[in-house]
Amino acid sequence: MQVTFLGTSSGVPTRARNVSSVALRLEQRSELWLFDCGEGTQHQFLRSELRLSQLRRVFLTHMHGDHVFGLPGLLASLGLAGNSSGVELYGPDPLKNYLDAVLESSSSRISYPLEIHKVREAAEKQKTLFEDNEILVTCIPLTHRVPAYAYRVQEKDKPGRFNxxxxxxxxxxxxxxxxxxxxxxxxxxxxxxxxxxxxxCGPTRPGVSLVYCTDTLFSTKAIELAEGADLLIHEATYAHCDAELAYKRKHSTSTMAAQTAAEAGVKQLILTHLSPRYAPGNAITPNELLKEAQAIFPNTLLAKDFLQIDVKARCNSS
Structure with missing residues (x-):
């Protein structure tokens, strides 16, 4: 699995960071999955090496604009290109009504199969959201001002290498x-x-696991979802000194993200969804948030737009 960050700001874009979107490339099956789709995401595709024609699934965490405003335009452009075999969407209950209203009022036509799945029941009842021969996707509800969900993509174990x-x-x-x-x-x-x-065949090779968690206050359910994951992508909207704001607006601080990673025993943590108040040149910078998280969970990175990460599975001995 390869992760590409297309947007790492919260609320509004900045000169250096677009709003939320993360692409997951499944190289062996030539598929692209997208997590959130803030305004301008299709422009970020054009600036990357990703191929929009490979998009097969989109997972929306919640219906706030910085996570969904880019979706109608992206889907419409994909239709105009005429090279999509179909897209499946996963998200909160209002997703279908939102898309129907925008596409109808703008006279936009989707010329490929488009299927929308509500995730609430799977999240609340801990049911499988998606599964095929290679991958399992699960989700949980988060603690935010509107219904929000975190997702785990778990690659199934593979047979050992053939001799x-x-x-x-x-x-x-x-x-x-x-x-x-x-x-x-x-x-x-x-x-x-x-x-x-x-x-x-040699020993069974463990599958790769990825968890995408935004927007939320510190959540025990997120810890359970992320248990043992190879990569946890977690929002860090605020610095620890602004914890009062985090509680008020139901977001996480850098230390909350790190505590989640530490208690879940993940392999690596990447911070994203950073408030524009910490832009370079301000009193507190993104590097300060990174240091706060690393003090709790050393294997932490700071996301930036177009950062690419190859997610590696743990070895059998770990």
């Missing part, structure tokens, strides 16, 4: 049999021998 040399030593003919053995299946050869795929 081709050992297969050749056993005179196993290449082709479909190799594919079955790589999947860990048991096959019967023409000479009657029974070969177990697990015997020719």
């Amino acid at each position: 081709v040399n050992r297969a050749k030593e056993l005179a196993i003919p290449p082709g479909p049999i190799y594919a079955a053995l790589k999947r860990g299946e048991e096959v019967i050869l023409e000479d009657g021998r029974i070969i177990k795929g697990n015997a020719l």
Whole structure:
């Protein structure tokens, strides 16, 4: 998995930071998933190496404008390009009414399949939101001024690496049999021998896990969702000295994000959704927020627009 930050500011854009959006590229399946879509997100696509035509799923955390105002324009542009095979949207209950109203009033036509999923029930009842042979997506409700949700993308464990040399030593003919053995299946050869795929594969390789958590106050549910994740992307709207504002507006401070990462035992934390009040040149800068978080959780990075991160799974011994 590869993460690209397309917007890392809260509320309003700044010269250096657009409003919220994070792209997840699933390279092996040539798909792109998007988390939030603030105003100007499609312009951020144009400034990146990402291909909008690969967009398959969009996950919205909540309906505040800095997280959704870019969605209608992006979907309309995707339709005009004529190269989408379909997009699935996941978000709060009002998402469908919002999109229907904007697209209808602007006479915009979506020329590809568009499906909208409400996430509230899955979040509240801890049900699976999405699952296929490779990936599982779950979500939980957060603590914000409007209904908001965090998402976890969990890649399923993969079979261990196939030992081709050992297969050749056993005179196993290449082709479909190799594919079955790589999947860990048991096959019967023409000479009657029974070969177990697990015997020719190394240790199971753990899948990669990513959690996207914004906007919220410190949340025990977020800790549960992020448990053991390889990467936690968490909002840090405020510095610790502005905790009173964070409680009032139901956002997190840098220290709240770090505490979540520490208690969840994640591998890495990246701070995003920074208030414009901490722009460079002001009394408190984003680097101060980073230092506050690192004092609690050392393996913390500060997001910036167009930062790319390859998410790596933990080794089996960890």
